[in-house]
Amino acid sequence: MTKQKIVLVGNGMAGIRSLEEIIKLEKNKFELTVFGSEPHPNYDRIQLSKVLQGDTTVEDITLHDWNWYEKNQITLYTGETVIKVDTENQIIYSNKNRAVEYDKLILATGSLPFILPLPGADKKGVTAFRNIEDCQKMIEYSAHYKRAAVIGGGLLGLEAARGLLNLGMKVDVIHIFDYLMERQLDKTAGKLLQKELESQGMNFLMNKQTEAIVGENRVEGIRFKDGELLEADLVVMAVGIKPNVQLACESGIPVKRGITVNDYMETGIQNVFAVGECAEHREVVYGLVSPLYEQGKALAKKICEIPGEGYKGSTLSTKLKVSGVDVFSAGEINENTNTKTIKEFNDYQGTYKKILIEEGQISGAVLFGNTSESSKLLRMINQRSDIDDYLVSKKTEDGGVSLVAGFPDEEIICGCNGVTKADIVEAIQSQGLNTFEEVKGCTSASRSCGGCKPLVTDLLGLTTGTDSSLSSQKEPICECTTLSRDEVVAEIRDKNLSHTREVMNVLDWKTSEGCSKCKPALNYYLGMINPAEYEDERESRYVNERLHANIQKDGTFSVVPRMYGGVTNAKDLRTIADVADKYNVKLIKLTGGQRMDLFGIQKEDLPSVWADLDMPSGYAYGKTLRTVKTCVGENFCRFGTQDSISLGQMLEKKFERVGTPHKVKMGVSACPRNCAESGIKDVGFVGVDGAWEIYVGGNGGTHLKSADLLCKVKTTEEIMEITGAFLQYYRETANYLERTSVWVQRMGLDHIKAVIDDETNKQQLNERLNDALSVLKDPWKEAINSEEIQSSLYKSVKVPVETK
């Protein structure tokens, strides 16, 4: 029997999900062809916000990689747009002159961002926020320009704005209404949200109507109807989306706002279906994935000729993906004459809850600040539950019974990825999962927007019989164990455990040999606890720390020698130049930490490069002190009030090599002009007349944070002592891979101050740190002098082949 031909137009989330559903039902019945205008395989569009905010990368949001298409024998044409459908003869035509016949055609063309038809909207620097390219454009702009303006204070606009802030831009959000997210929130919640986002650094221009975008070639600003001007280098339009229906229109497929479909996703033309944001069902066009996935299910059943009741429409719910902000809404949002409400407003803690009730049934809800009830409310709104049920459920829940217990198996827990309660329970039971992260990894629940995390955690607790409220507080160090960092460290101390495999055995690890998370973590904890005796395990180190060089994407390495305090001399520079010539170094780059990075070195050459350099390792690869950046200071600078270079060198010499939970960077500036950027370092020093200020917990990376003032001291001895105590306390109490910025926030600055202020504590911390420092040797020297290290770590094998 010849296979039926299905052609899918639109290689996006709804379309591919539909194919997946079809393949699940009928593996071999169809010949599948997909056209997508974008050059990528199907990716998780939702996560573009997280890409922009720096929490993930474009590479990591692929949902279906090329292999998936191949494995399912799907013919995929990316970067190719379908421009015409001949519905009479059932053939589609692409812009690359391809003609493909179909038995069934699925249109999943998604939406187009709505670009306001303003004068100047076509200038360089105006962008939408819809796809990977938009995202990359914004990231690129942020590297060159400072000021961004986002038009639109809705979901998309605010997520974009947060991303641009993270990228270091100054961000103005322009909104036409008097409060934010007016389609999803009421005024009270909208205002609370604005206050929160303002405290995160966003600036809002409310009740503003844009008249034109101004500038020569590229954007220079925005002019408003009231005549005011705003300067901007980048303008992001996030004012809404419109269904992408051009292809349907031109091919005579009936369209209102979207392509009209019935409950089985059938359009007005035989054998043509539509699904996703381009489709209009019962006069509604959806713009969130969870309804689209339900549509996909209904569509798949229809195509596979399995009877079903079709798609009946969905209740929409909203979650804003901005860290530090919890908002939720679903169903009805604003009161009318027929509704009653339950409202709780806590101005002090900034939380707000509103539940709308129509004829005794829950019809909508808005939450701000605390969204723990979101899943429950969404479900109740969907089912139009009695408000009494909600009030009763609140009582039982206070008594400790979670709501997921009562969910039917087929209930969708994660709307973004279409994961049901049964899927999750099955995975937990069959694979013995114990942590939220494990469930996320195995089932993809909570992988995209993260809104269902509370439900997943509850379900995990219910299924494994542990108290989820407890287990959610305690974060296991990885999927191999249920123990938290503190428990593991306590056990190592108690039981005198002495190597990673012993820890895993004694503490009942679920895997016999750990994973890439726990091995390095345990190796660190063991070394921290017993620096004198513990023998560092090479195989538990990440490649860079094992080989003492930085691996590059082509498998070569880079080498950074120490330059204490960022100071070098002619002899060292000559040596570096000679080494660069001899080993064919591809790039010499000055680093942000005031030293030099030699790129493109072969692994085999590393030991001899180090021998020729004859300089200590700069540890540019290590979870340890990286650099101490310094300004010129009083010896040359006319503003300098202190000798920053000497102090920097002293710090670097004293604290280099010692292992820390994550990398540590320091900076020493001789005056408050702060040329060494001490305010964004893990430990930063600023010279003021006759004294030094010590700042801690700053970060200049993805999560930009300014450092907090720890104290002000007079002498270098005090500096060394306080820095030593601070570092050791960080070593002893931070989670592996926790930067000081996060650690200081978690522990509280006052707590850390109190610990270090105590004279005995300070001394003991320094003693323990000195013990750890005393056993460290330069790793490059060690490698140069050891045949064993060279042959086991740096030599690779080359076997010639005979050519015939």
Place this chain on the structure above:
Amino acid sequence: MEKVLQRKKVSTLSELPRNLGKTVSIGSLEVALFRLNNGEVRAIENKCPHRGGVLAEGIISGEYVFCPMHDWKISIADGQVQKPDTGCVQTFGVEVENEDVYVLY
């Protein structure tokens, strides 16, 4: 056309540190050779299906290697990429005879 497997001596056991990988080039073919904790020696293609990371430098745990680039988990036994990621790498036969390690390719 039939492909005949070739056999090449690439190393001796003592040259292979436990729980670490070794890069072996046979002509233009690059293989990651691992001596696992249980003593077995295994060989897979030295190229992560994600973005080409060098698997010989990954952290090994049991029968899996974690790619040093973005931490994909790959079975050294059958070359399969582990969930939630997907894909696979080629595996090669390994024979150990009197201390000598041979790769079949």
